[in-house]
Amino acid sequence: MTNQQVTDLLKKAYQDELETVMNYLTNSIVLEGISAEEIKESLQTDIQEELNHAEMLGNRLKQLDEQPPGSAEFEANQMSLQPPEDSTDVMSVVEGVLDAEEDAISTYRDLIDAAEAANDPVTEDIAVTVLADEEAHRTEFRGFRKEYKGD
Secondary structure (H helix, E strand, C coil): CCCHHHHHHHHHHHHHHHHHHHHHHHHHHHCCCHHHHHHHHHHHHHHHHHHHHHHHHHHHHHHCCCCCCCHHHCCCCCHHHCCCCCCCCHHHHHHHHHHHHHHHHHHHHHHHHHHHHCCCHHHHHHHHHHHHHHHHHHHHHHHHHHHHHCC
16 A cells, blocks of 8 residues: 555654553653752653644554554664663653654655655655654753753
8 A cells, every 4th residue: 555664664753652651651650859850850741742642653654554563573673762770860861852753854854755656645745743842852851951951
């Protein structure tokens, strides 16, 4: 029904969004300290947005007669976004979020290119929409990094 590269990228993005939800939720729970509050609030806000992204991607896969992957197909990739041993290590979470956002941005740019090549404007539109959200998250966390590092 559709280009295999488009389908593969949709499935990757779907799984990445769900992994992000898990890591954002865990980090929003475990981070401690006064300096962690703003980061925790941002992560909690972003959880619903990331879930919405996954739902959009899953629905698009269904529209393309594909099935979103289940947990048995899941492979964790966000090693830098794992909760820190030191629950006050806010910077490690900020850096992990930035790594995850860079990966997401790259995936959505690839998906845009693949959808365009496959003449799939609906998938392309979804990828552009989600890309804008991911770039906004990256900008927010770059600001946190500047603030916490004192750059």
